[in-house]
Amino acid sequence: MRALLLAVAASLCLSACSSIGDGGGFGSGYSLVRPRDRAVGDGTMIVRPTQAWNRQSQVVFDDIRQVEDWTQNGPVLDSLSFISGLKDGKTIVRQWRKADQQVPRFRSNMTAPEVAAMLETFYRTRAGTVDFRTLGLTPRTFLGQPGFQLDFDHLDGDELWRRGRAVGAVVNGRLYLILLDAARSHYFPAALPEFEAVASSARLRG
Numbered sequence: 001m002r003a004l005l006l007a008v009a010a011s012l013c014l015s016a017c018s019s020i021g022d023g024g025g026f027g028s029g030y031s032l033v034r035p036r037d038r039a040v041g042d043g044t045m046i047v048r049p050t051q052a053w054n055r056q057s058q059v060v061f062d063d064i065r066q067v068e069d070w071t072q073n074g075p076v077l078d079s080l081s082f083i084s085g086l087k088d089g090k091t092i093v094r095q096w097r098k099a100d101q102q103v104p105r106f107r108s109n110m111t112a113p114e115v116a117a118m119l120e121t122f123y124r125t126r127a128g129t130v131d132f133r134t135l136g137l138t139p140r141t142f143l144g145q146p147g148f149q150l151d152f153d154h155l156d157g158d159e160l161w162r163r164g165r166a167v168g169a170v171v172n173g174r175l176y177l178i179l180l181d182a183a184r185s186h187y188f189p190a191a192l193p194e195f196e197a198v199a200s201s202a203r204l205r206g
Helices: 112-126 187-201
Strands: 030-033 038-040 045-047 053-056 067-071 078-086 129-142 145-156 161-171 174-183
Touching: 045 078, 045 187, 078 187, 112 129, 112 145, 112 161, 112 174, 129 161, 161 187, 174 187
Parallel strands: none
Antiparallel strands: 030 053, 038 045, 053 067, 067 078, 078 174, 129 145, 145 161, 161 174
C-alpha cells in the first residue's frame, strides 16, 4: 500500500504502497477525503478519519469495488488500504489464471494465519518485496467481531524498508480489513495514531 512502488511501485503496491472524493487531491489521480464519515470499498464499511487523506483513483488491490486506497504523502511513503466485503473465491488483485505465481483466493473459512499468508504472497509476488518479516499475529476485535492484527516489515526493490499493520475480520463470510503501509523510519510511526483512530471507528453499514 504505500507507494505503488514509485510509479511502478505506484502501481504494484499495497505495500510499498497501498494507498486509496470529495474535492481535489494533491495531484492528478487523487481526490480529497475529508475527516468525516465515509463509506469505503464496496460501501458496506464506514470509517471516520480524523485527518484529510487523498484517495487514489487506481487501487493496488484490484477487486475494484471492494478495495480502496488512501495516502497522505504519496503511496511510496504511506498508504492506507481498505478491503470491504471481499467475497469467497475472490482475490485481492487481478491476475491471469495461468500466471506462474498466484495470490491465493480468499475463502470464507480462512483462519487469521491463512489471511496473513495471503497478504504475504501478494507482497512477494506482486508488490516487489524481496524480504518479508512477520513481527506478530495476534487476536484483535474488529467491527465488533473476533479478528486479528498482523504486524510486518518488508524490503522492496527500491531498497526502502517499510512497516505494515493490518487489522481485519471475516464477517458473514466476507473479509473486512484495514492496512497501513509506510516507510519504517518516520512515516509509519507518524501515521499509526491515525490508523488506530480509523480502525476503531470502523463499522458496518446498517
